[in-house]
Every structure is written in structure tokens, then in C-alpha cells.
Amino acid sequence: MLTLVCPVCGAHGDETDFHAGGQAHIRRPASHDPEHISDQEQADYLFTRINPKGLHFERWRCDRGCGKWFHAARDTVTLEFKAYYGITELPPPDIMAQARGAWADYFKARQKAAAKAGAKS
Amino acid sequence: MSKPRRLSSGGSRIDRSSRVSFTFDGKLMSGYRGDTLAAAVMANGQRLFGRSYKYHRPRGVIGLGSEEMNALVGVGTGARHEPNARATQVELFEGLAAVSQNRFPSLSFDVGAINNTLSRLFPGGFYYKTFMWPKVFWKHIYEPVIRKAAGLGVAPEGRDPDSYEQIHVHADVVVVGGGVAGLAAAEAAAVMGARVIIADENAVLGGISDLEDGTIDGAPQAEWARAAAQKLYDAENVHVLTRATVVGHWHHNYVMIAERVGDHDPAIPKSGAPRHRLWKVRAKQVILATGALERPIAFANNDRPGIMLATAVRAMVQRYGVAPGEQGVVFTNNDDAYLTALALKEAGIAVQVVDSRARADGALPERARAAGIAISTGSVISAVKGKLGVEAVKIASYRKGQGRVVSERSAPCDFIAVSGGFNPAAHLWCHNGGKLTFDEGLQSYRPGSHADAIVAVGAAKGTMALADIMAEARAAGEAAAKVALPKAKAAKLAKLAISEDARKPLEAIWFAPATGKYNEGNKHFVDFQHDVTVADLELAQREGYESIEHTKRYTTFGMATDQGKVGNLNGLGAIAEATGKTIPEVGFTTFRPPYTPTSFGAITGSLTKKLFLPVRQTPVFDWHMMKGAVFEPVGQWRRPYTYPRDGEDKHVSIAREILNVRNNVGVLDASTLGKIEVKGPDAGAFLDRIYTNMMSTLKPGRCRYGLTLNELGFIMDDGVVVRFDDERFLVHTTSGGADRIAAWLEEWLQTEWTDYRVFVTPVTEQWAQFAVAGPRARDVIAALKPSFDVSHEALPHMSFVEGTLGALPVRVYRISFSGELSYEIATPANHGRALWDALLQAGAPHGILPYGTEALHVLRAEKGYIVVGDETDGTTTPDDVGLSGLVSKKKADFIGKRSLEQAHLKAPNRKQLVGLYTENPEEVLPDGAHAVAEVKDKPPMKTIGHVTSSYLSPTLGRSIAMALIENGRARMGDVLSFPLDGKVVRATVVDPVFYDKEGARLNV
């Protein structure tokens, strides 16, 4: 049984005190541009998942504590938690750097997009 | 064979002054306090304990404690019976009733033994090759026979009268095992101030120190152990657990300890104390001091009663003063077993040693020689005479690796003490992925690397010399304490003067050649309980089941209740020899929790009966009970289904409740209805995202029915939303959905629309809420001195008012799920009962009666209102149930909106909600009945939809049903066929609103 630490209230508890919320950093297209979403984009948003053997990024809720959602980086093989961070935040850079495969691609894309946005403004 | 075997003196564990009588297979026997059942039965001259699993061979005790896999017995009777208890761990108490297992009709004469006679036909995995013809025979002949033979003990009868409990604790250091290593490690950690838990599966600490020869500070090591244990008992920061087996180790150092609180004394559970207690410990550091398990040697018929592990024989003599027999042979490949020879000699029991090694010149063998014990080196036991017990053996000359007997001689004896070396008990090391490495010296696996904060010390790590064990254990204890308490200073422990006879290396022997050509037909057992022999393992290799996992599964090697504790390595060694591989090349199967079998009662703890899943109760639950309501589970609630009057049939009472709502007035406990307050400047905008329809436009003081979808576009929940003022809404949900929807709102608020300034507060339990429904509902409210105007003009349908009824603060929602004039009145929960009573009193002149959930369902069905979960099933869209009007076209986005555009969700032939009138108005379609496109005389028939709700409507005096039918709305007037057993029910498709279509009764 896992133990977690809530980055919001600091509660340190068993996994039964928390609620696992699945993959993190999934962008909901309808919140941004509801008019232009292809069926495939919608299906990807709903179902396609990064399912790595190794470092993974997830959403958890501090169920029996402050009730807040937060992000966690966890290894799906050793089940070791590498980092906890805010629900609106990206992983700490050193952890993000350890991402492999689909996650590495994802974070690269995010950073590129951010850079573009920065360039515009 | 039934001559008493208690020695006249000796027995460190027993109290000869206190006799204990007990029964074994109904036979009255007597022993002493401190005996194990194994010792006591043997003391009474019986060594036959049970029958093996496959060949039903007679078996006796082989081991010392929890590794025992032969002497499994049933203990206790009736509801307190426990099957498969290990006789070596069962502590004797007055009146103990034990029975042997897996034999018929009796232990000494067992018809199942025919399997042994035929065993040549039954090699490993034989059942995969036969019993296939004729086909039907498997289910009706072969399997029943096999199943009859299956299993060992019998299950108890009835509900377990005993109780169980669980404890959750944190510890700095958990020490597993109370032998000298565990004691030393615990002491070292404790003196540094660490909070230590030390757990041992036996009744007393000390491990097998009392059976060992080494001394500490000039005294037997057992004395040091006794003193060290006492110090731990006295220490404030140490918790000592005995009869407590550490059964599992999981992620993040989650350690589980199964404590057998009451098994040794039935008075304890009878007094109300738990029988077992499960400790769930979160440890900063774990120290494994689980010692090592002696392994046997595979020789022909090495399973006969009277053949025991050498340490177990020593324990019989020294702990219990029991002689295993009159004349013994010690068969060994190492020096330790000579301690057993010496112990036997000292107890006056004739003994000789057979040592497979060419030379035996270590200190212990020399001591044995000096004591006049005959030693045959370069020898093995090649045959055992006797079936129900050892009668004699053949001793053959042997050189390492020799496969066949060249010369042999007979030797009389009636018991054998065997030792093939020791295997570190590394099981827990592997539970959470620890690695093992093969130790050439031990010829066994020992702990290697581990990712968790866990270390192994002493014999558990393969360290066998006492001095090394103590040094290693103390260092580990200190290091563990340091990790847990970085500031703690290392405390100085007195240096120990340790002396012990040095051991010469053992010489592995995995197979002792047997009398007879090529060992044919001889049984060299490596898994005693499952009757797996070396020949079976070789057969598995020959047939290509080479992966050790294949071998295990094909032969059932290591799958018995001891999970391979005793014979596992012997098997691996035999495979290695047979295939010319090294043992590491052969590999090993994973050890998994639990270390020893653990009662389901302990795992359940107190979560039984009422505590299994506590019932949620509304403020008037007691009243419902008092009135003899029939209940139905709804989520975690139990809601009144109906209120039958004395002797009244359920259907009668339901019809009565319905008609009373239609004609007079009824009252329903709707407190279970989910209630969530949503407040904040952005509450309206937020609810617009959640609901399919517009909520931000709702006027304060008004109510609006809303649908919530999941992101797949399917209906998830529904309910009435009330707006108190600009920034405050109350969201009603279904009873089952309350918690889910509250969490759902929070999730979206926190994870998607994080900029919204909104608070979500579930208030379901804060309010009691009652529906007063029926044409005379207003009269009832009016009679309660409302602080507000209840006229239709002032309080129209779908409106809200807050005020008082008499002294009671209330929120009144004029909403209806019955189609009648109806008010849902909420009051703070603590006023709930008062309001309920007031309503019944004020309503009495108007004929008010309580109604239950079934009446509620019929009332709503007559009106064609859907129930989420009945008319919807998680694949239903708003349009499917005719509620597309509630789906806003204006809103750019709400949860589920985009998915409603996916091809299949707007497909033309989807199932749509319709009403049904059966041709025979008396006929009530069964729930879930399916309509077919075309009736055929036999299946398969294509279905076009199913009945979602079906009732006999007392209001309309006929049956009504709602159904989801492909293209249903286009089929109005069509007659559909529902094939049921032996008949076809025909029904006409109609509008799902059966009663008061224009809603006149609502607006009065």
C-alpha cells in the first residue's frame, strides 16, 4: 500500500486516504475551442492514455484531508513517488527531464507552445 | 507403535506438574502444559498424523514449527473448527479436540491409499493426459471423483462466533523474528531510543537458541536470549509481539503482522477478546531476522512417519522430553546435525550417524565420536522399511554425484533425523521485489539487493556463525535507529564473549541413490504434502516444462500449504543435477504473501455484520423502523420501500399509498436526496458548464429541473436546481448520486475551471427533507401556521420560499415527482423528526399517509418521469429519453456537449423512450423484457429494445410500462412483441406520459 504526501495541506497518509484521478495534464479541447474539435481529437481526449512502464504523471485528490486535487510523479514499476506539485503546475524541471517516450514528447510540445505564446505577446 | 515415548526427565518447555488431557481422532490422550500437539501426540506413542494429498501416504511430523506440511490437523469443533492447523504450532490446552485429515475411513486404514498402489500410473501432470474421453465423463465422473479426493481439512459449520480486530501503527524499526539475531538487533535499536516492534511467530522469544551449542559470556546462548528478551519487555519504547507472524511486506514498508491472540487458550476469545489481531505497521526500517529453515535430503521413501528434520528431533527431546523412537539414524551432509546425535545420546536413545560426506572431522563430529556414536561417512540411506512408520533402513556407500547403489547394508532403526543443510528464510525479502543471490557455501539462496528500507541479519542473511550473527545484528539495529532518528547517538553495548564450535562446510546432496535398478519406482519426495518426487520434476524437464514456473505448475511442486518452505531447494537442486544446469540457471519461483496462511477473519477484522458497511440513516429512520417499513438498499442508505399495515401484502400497501397521494395527500422521507450548495460570483457560469440546460438565467426564488451528462455525452444524474439569490444555488441530486456529484463538481472546479470563484458544499445530512404530495398538500402546510403565503399565486409550481412552519425553520420547494400538487419541505436535520410528526398530525384530518420508494416510482412512471438508472443506463443521451429540450443550443460548451456530436450518439436508429400498453391490461410486462423485430419459434431473435420500468398502475387501473425502443418515437401505435417463457406478450407503443398529460394537477 502506497503512502502519499499532499502538497497542499501536507497530510501524509495511505493511498486509502487519497483518490487516484488518472493521467495528468490532459487538455480538454471543449474548454478552449469547442467549435473545432475532430471526432478523433475528442476520442483521444477521452480515451487515449500515456501508459508508461516507468515515470508517470498523475492526478490525485487528498480525499480525507484538505480535499484538494494535486499532481504527482510516480514510477509505475517501483511505485515510488518522485514529486508532488500543484494541480495547475507542470512537474519540477528535474523530474520533467526524466520523462521518457510519450511523456517526453508531451512536455516538449508544451514548452514549444509556451515559447510560441511568449513570442506572440 | 503406541508405547508412550515421554522421557523420564528433560523438556525445557513443559511443566510436568500440570497435566493436560486432550483428544486426537476421538482418542483421549494426555500431555503437559507447554507441549505442542505434535509433541503430546508423539509422547502418547502415536506418530501417524495424516495422509498426503495425492497418494494418501501415511505421514507424521517432519518439522519444528510453521514450516510443517505433513502434520496438519483439524482443531476445535462446529463453528469453532479450524482446518489445516500445524500440529507443531498448536499449543496444548485442556479439552483440545484435534482430528487428522484427508483419510477415510480411518487414519491407519485409508482407502485413498489405493492411489499409492496405482501411483505408477499417476506421474506429475498425468491428469492433463487423460480423463478426456468420453467428453461428458469429465463433469459427471472424473471431476466429481477428483473433487471428492481434493482438499485437506473440512470447513467449519456456521458463522464464526469469535471476533477479530486490526491495529494500525507506525514504528521506527520492525524486527521480524525473536531469535538471538532479532533480539540483538532490537536491543541495539531500542537503546538508541527508536520505537521498536519485535514480532515472533512462536510463544516464546529466543528462536532455536535453546537447541544450539554456542555460548555467550560463558553461558548457553539461550540464557543471554532470555535476559535480552526481558530487557525488551521492560523497555518503554519496545513492543514485543509473540504468537505473531509477520505475514507480508508491501510497498513503502507496509508490514503486516498476524497475531494469534486466542488460539492457545479458548477462554480468551470466549471472553470477548479477539481470536486474531492483524497489525498493519508502517515501518521506517525493517530488519529481517527470520533465521533459516532446515532442508531434508531426497532419499527413497523419505516421507515415512518417523523421519523428521534433525532440529525438530532435537526439539522433541530437549524441549518436550519426547523420544522420537528407540533407535535412531541421523542422516546428514553437515556438522549441525551432530548436535542432534549428541542430544539423543545424552537422552539415552541409541543413535548412529550416516554422513554423505567422505570425511566428517569437524569439531562436532569429533565430539560425537568421542561420545561413542557410530558414524558412517561417505554413506546415504538407500531404502526405508516400514509403511506406517520406519522399521529399518538400508545404508549404502556413496560418493558425491553417485546415482546408483553399489553396496548397501541393513540397519535397524525406528526413526530418522535428517539434515540437508539450511535455507535462509528469505520469503519476506521477496514479497516486495527483493533480489536473492545463490550462496555456494550454503548451497542455498540468501537475500541480495532490495530497493526498500529493509535489511536481513543472521541466518536469514546466510550468516551462520554466532559471533558474526551478533555483530551483524547489533550493527543493523544501530543503523536502523540512525535512519529513523538521525540525531540519536550510538549507545555503547557491552562487548560479548562468544564461543562456538566451528562448522566444516556441508556438501550438497540432492538425490540419494536408492535400492533397485536405476532407482526405478522409488519415491524421493521434495514436496511431501503434494507428493511431488524427483522423478516428477525430471519428467517435467523431459517434456519441456523447463521454466521453473512450468515445472511448478505442471507438478504442483511448492504449491502446498507450506509454499515450498521445506523442500523447495531440494527440488531445484534435483532439477539442476538432472539437467546439468547450475541451480541459479534453474531459477526459482517467487515467494508471495502471506508467509504463513492467515485467517480471513483477521483480514476482515471488525468489518462484519453491522460494521461491514454501515447503514446511513435519515433523521426519521427510527420512525420507519417503528412503523414496520419494508426497506430497500439505495446507495449506502436503506429507504422505506413501503409501509404495510399489519398483515397487509406489499402490493396492497403500495397501491394504497399511491391512491392516497392521488386522492388525498402523502408524505415521503426524501432526506436521502442529494443536496449541494454552490455559492460564489461565478456559481451560475459554473453550473452552466455542468448542466445541459441554462442555470445562470434562473431567477432567485425559482427552481429548474436539470440534467448532468458525463464527458461521453451520457446522462449521469438529474435533479432540481434552486436559486436562493444571485450567488447561491442549491443543487439536488439522486440519492445514490449525492457523493459522486459533489466530488464531480469539486473536480471540475479544481482541475478545469480553476479561475471560477465558487464554493461547493455538500449539505445532504444537514437537512431533513419531506415531500408532501397530493391534492390536499396545501391544506396540510397551511395548517402548520406558515410564515409565508402558500397560495398558488404566491408560491407557484417550481418556486421556493424560506420561512417557518410554526416554530420550525423550513425551506419549501414547490416541486413534484408525483405529478400532484407537491411541496418538498427541508428543515435542519435536528428538527427533522419534529417536522415529520407535525406533518402527520396536521395531515391527519386530510388523510395523510407515509409512502415509500415503490409508490414514488409508480407515481412518477404514471407521469412518464424518468429515473436515472432505470430509464437510463450509462449509455443513454438526453434525446434518447425525450429530453433534448433540456439541452441548450445556445451554450458553446457544457460537460458532454461535444461527445453528443460523435457519430453513434446521433445515429438515426437509437433506442428512444416510449410508453407501452399491453394488450391485456392485467398483464404486467417483466422488467427488462426485450421486444423483438420478428418472433421466431426459437432463438436467436434480434431485439429492438427493452422495458425500463413496468408497473400495475392503480391510478389508471391497468398496467403501464416504459421502454427504450429503436426509433421508438416513430413507432407510436405500433404493436410490439415481447417473447417470454412459453408466450409472447404484445404491447402498443404510446406516449410515455400516461396520466395528466397537460399537467393540470400540478398547477392548482
Added chain:
Amino acid sequence: MQPRYSIFSLARNALNYHKDWERAWRSPAPKAEYDAIIIGAGGHGLATAYYLAKNHGITNVAVLEKGWLGGGNSGRNTTIIRSNYLQDPSIAIYELSRSLYEDLSQDFNYNVMFSPRGVLMLCQTEHELRAFKRTAHANKLAGLDCRMVSPQEAKEILPILNIDPQCRYPVLGAYYQPRGGTGRHDAVCWGYARGADQRGVDIIQNCEVTGIMRDGARVTGVETTRGPIKAKKIGVVTAGHVTTIMDMAGVRMPIESQCLQALVSEPIKPIIDCVVMANTVHGYMSQSDKGDLVIGGGTDSYNNYSQRGSFPALEHTIAALVETFPILSRLKLMRMWGGIVDMTGDRSPIISKTPVDGLFVNCGWGTGGFKSIPGSGWVFADTIANDRPHPIAEAFGLNRFAEGRFIDESVAAAVAH
């Protein structure tokens, strides 16, 4: 060619102490090229190879296995076989599978001990009762032999059942499939392996796929720890590890891998002669021919590749079963373990072509894989052989997620597989 297994061959071999039995399957070295490669020698992969050879005459096939055959979920499940599902596509695949199990032992001359002892699914809420009635009607019209039974009938089928109406979740009835039951999971894999091997299929164990070779839009072979192997058709059947393999081909999957746990009790004399499922309390149980009670629980709620589940996931199941079968309390847990299951968005499997030509995938069986092995292999082999979905496989295509055409069995009162 292998001699047939029978009581006679047993007797014959007994004469010289079983020293002449041949290997059940060869241990060949990989060839440079095959007509088809199946990745994963679990039940589904081996069955696919077997039916490719037997039904379609495609025998130049290799089954590549990272570890040992049958070593994944095929050897870790609770061996339940049933077909009484709600949705038509599910009924089709699971009933094909169940009916193939009926004759499987005879078909490949290896006793899989298919035991149609009956599957009893308890209804413990009004809602569950209604949902099962709906399933019962659907199944009847589909031609399945199933029926609803009363609490009393249920107790006759399963005498240790607690039908006290006062208990927390009273048994209101049960849904019964008499021809459902169990089978010997290892034997299913071994029988398919032996049958495929006899027909010329190469089963190559300890051979891990490390890459998928592509030529533009189509596959050309695989990279393995034993060198590259060419093939124009590749079937991926790797359950919990399907994402890892499909990532190599650049195909993203709607899959999450979680740990599903099971456990066995100590062996006791028979007390349960059927399979019982209590879905309201998330537990299911049967008794093996060895006498162990075989108990399955739910999955962990988070992704997990460790094959070690968390204890709380099992505690609830055990508490629930003790409440429903009080005599369990004094019996003992002997062994628990976990398997990595592949969960799809709608909890139904995927048997499908992929955007990459020649690449086929069969996965997503989640908690229901064992019962479907023969049917899954049958339709997947047909799909690979003919390069188009078998009629039964059509509903299980990857495209269903974009169309919103889900196959949701959970609507039948969250029935566990």
C-alpha cells in the same frame, strides 16, 4: 509427430517409468522470416497461432514470448468461464469462446478440465436485480442457456450462501448460467502451445521484442533480443504490456495498465460446486479441484506494472465474502498475487486492425481475459489471415472510440468479469 495422450499411452509409459515421453513443444531457434508473428505467448497469442495453423493453414508462424509461455495473466487469473453478458457483441465473442471450451480438450488432446459447474451471479440490490433481469431476457433471446433463480434456489445451488434477508446486502435473487464454469488455466496455454507446435508453429520463449520494423505505412518485422525477424503480418497480444509494444509502432492506445489481484485459500474439502459472483460487494469465488478457494478482487485505481497490488484492494473483497459466506472466517489465505491487466475506456476488448498495414492488435481484455481465450484466438486468427475484421471482431475495432460506439457492460449493474 507426438503420440496422442490417453490412459493407454499413460499405461504404456508407466511400464518404463515415464522415461519416454516426448517434449510437449519444441524449443526452436527463430528463423529469419515468418508469414506471421504473434507477439506474446499467453493464452490469446497461442490460441491465435493455433487457429492460424488449424483454421487457415498458415503454419509458418512464430509466437514470441519475453518470458515463459502462459506466464502472464493466462496463468494468474481465477479461471472463470461464462458468456452471460448484456451487449450483443460481448455475447457473441464470449459465447463463441465458451462453446469452444466445451470441446477444447478433445480438440487438441490435452485436458483443460473445462468444468461447466455453473456460474451464479448474486443480485443484492433492487437495481442489480432489475439489471440482471434485463440481461437474462437479452441472453434468452440470444439463445443462451441462462435463468434467474430465487434466493432459495440459489441456496440449493450453493448451500453455504447466507440468504438472511436482514443482512446488509440481502440476496434478492441470482442470475445463473449452468454451462458456465471454470477451466485449468495453465492447461489451456499448454494445450494450445502443444497443438500449435505440432502444426509447425515456432514458439520462441525468452525472446523479447525490442522494436517494430516498418517500411512506410506497413510492418516488415520485429527487432528482438535474439535478432531481427521478418514478417509481413504481426499480431500484438501482450495484454498489460500492449502500450509498450504499440508505442514501438507509433500507435497510441486507449489503454491503462493496472494490477488485478487474486488469492487462494488453503485446500479444504469441497464446499462450493459452482462459481459465485457478488458484484455489489465486488467479490467472486470458486473452488479448484485441488480444494483451494479461488478468489478474485478488483483492480488498483492507479497504473501499476509491478505485479504486486495493494492490500486494501483485497481486504474489501474478503470482508464482503465473509459477510456473504460466514464460514470463510476461520479459513486461511494461502497465497495472493497480481497480474497486469489492460483496461480500455469502455472496459471491453480491442480486436482490430491498426493504422499500420499488417499490424493487428488484440488487447483490452482487462479482467475478463481467460474466459475469452478460444474465441479471441479464433476471430483474431481469422482477422489476421484475411486482413479484415472477423464479423464478431467488427464491433471491437479501435475506431469505435472516435464513433462513440462503446460496448459498455458496466451498465449491467457494474458486473465484474
